[in-house]
Amino acid sequence: xxxxxxxxxxxxxxxxxxxxxxxxxxxxxxxxxxxxxxxxxxxxxxxxxxxxxxxxxxxxxxxxxxxxxxxxxxxxxxxxxxxxxxxxxxxxxxxxxxxxxxxxxxxxxxxxxxxxxxxxxxxxxxxxxxxxxxxxxxxxxxxxxxxxxxxxxxxxxxxxxxxxxxxxxxxxxxxxxxxxxxxxxxxxxxxxxxxxxxxxxxxxxx
Numbered sequence: 666x667x668x669x670x671x672x673x674x675x676x677x678x679x680x681x682x683x684x685x686x687x688x689x690x691x692x693x694x695x696x697x698x699x700x701x702x703x704x705x706x707x708x709x710x711x712x713x714x715x716x717x718x719x720x721x722x723x724x725x726x727x728x729x730x731x732x733x734x735x736x737x738x739x740x741x742x743x744x745x746x747x748x749x750x751x752x753x754x755x756x757x758x759x760x761x762x763x764x765x766x767x768x769x770x771x772x773x774x775x776x777x778x779x780x781x782x783x784x785x786x787x788x789x790x791x792x793x794x795x796x797x798x799x800x801x802x803x804x805x806x807x808x809x810x811x812x813x814x815x816x817x818x819x820x821x822x823x824x825x826x827x828x829x830x831x832x833x834x835x836x837x838x839x840x841x842x843x844x845x846x847x848x849x850x851x852x853x854x855x856x857x858x859x860x861x862x863x864x865x866x867x868x869x870x871x
Contacts, residue, residue: 694808
């Protein structure tokens with residue numbers, strides 16, 4: 666079911682610009698970024714049964730260490746993207762990577778073809794998510810961003826030189842089919858569901 670007019674207008678107001686068919690989709694910053702840091706901090710005592718102090722320290726510091734919503738050497742990922750002709754930007758937040766991907770595509774009224782294996786993700790996120798049976802792609806992702814651009818590989822190359830974690834994960838397509846691949850597995854992108862963080866931590870400080 667498509668969004669109604671008012672809901673679509675509200676969604677489009679959240680997303681900067683619009684994806685165009687053929688645009689490459691770039692993720693800047695690892696998925697589940699802020700959510701991992703929150704869980705590592707709020708559930709530290711429980712997690713010490715599974716991980717070393719150093720690992721947990723890295724988990725707690727993940728957001729500060731890898732956030733992409735900042736400037737490095739005076740350059741932000743979005744401004745660099747604009748220099749290379751980027752069409753759209755969306756900051757990942759509640760609902761994680763998959764929610765942001767759906768919102769960006771829905772606001773732009775385009776389809777997608779995305780390889781989940783290419784989405785940047787830190788080992789701390791993978792292992793902490795496993796302990797709490799959390800889907801890291803639906804974990805609070807503040808600090809990471811999505812960019813739609815015709816120059817994805819060039820953008821990633823320049824972002825990595827600045828020290829950002831980035832990858833081309835797929836592209837926008839004509840139509841409304843939003844396809845997610847993981848090896849031989851395939852499914853369609855669904856509307857955002859509840860953020861996985863809420864099933865682990867009831868309250869947290871952003």
